[in-house]
Amino acid sequence: MTKERENIQKFMTSLREMHKVMDQVFRAIAVDMGHTPLQLFVLRQIAQAPEQSLKDLAEELKVSNSTMSGVVERLVQANLIKRERSTKDRRVLVMELTEEGQTTSNDFRQRFFAKLEGIKRLPEEDMQRLLALHQNIIARIKRDQATTTEER
Structure with missing residues (x-):
């Protein structure tokens, strides 16, 4: 194997390890909070860009509409998000965080960055x-x- 290919292989291994570690941190926080990682991704996405449709959320998070529909339904039942009619198109339902959803999203964000405190150094x-x-x-x-x- 050439030195260039060996370096690429080492780089790819490093990226996979970084992804695995970040995924473990994320999953541990999600489990501790009583949610799935996807539920927390949805909350974060809505917090960053409110009034997204189910289709928009599914596309952004790279899941099917049916998967997103189930996640959204569970988050609505948990009083973390609410569905409302879009002010731009009354035919479209958009998602917004409830107060409890905002609190959960903020809590997750604080926990996540606390786990990554070492990076700040x-x-x-x-x-x-x-x-x-x-x-x-x-x-x-x-x-x-x-x-x-x-x-x-």
Whole structure:
């Protein structure tokens, strides 16, 4: 294996490990709070962009409409979100957090960042370099993907 391929393999292994660790943190918090990770993702998504339709939420979180429908129904039953008619299109139902949903979303956010406290101790220049490298890698992969797709 060439040095370049070996480095790519190490990079991919590192990304998988990072994803696994973050997923474990996320799942542990969700279980502790009595929710599923997807339910917390939905709450976070609605908190960031209120008045989303079920279809919008499903697309954003990359799940089917039927999966999202079940999640939304459980969150409505738990009084964490409410469905209301859109002010833009009365035919569309949009989701909004209830006060309890906002509290749960905020609680999750605080717990999540508390678990990642160690990241704050990275020097600022290291963090900025890491973020820049990630963006560079993403751009290169997308560019290579577009080139490969065009060649087909």
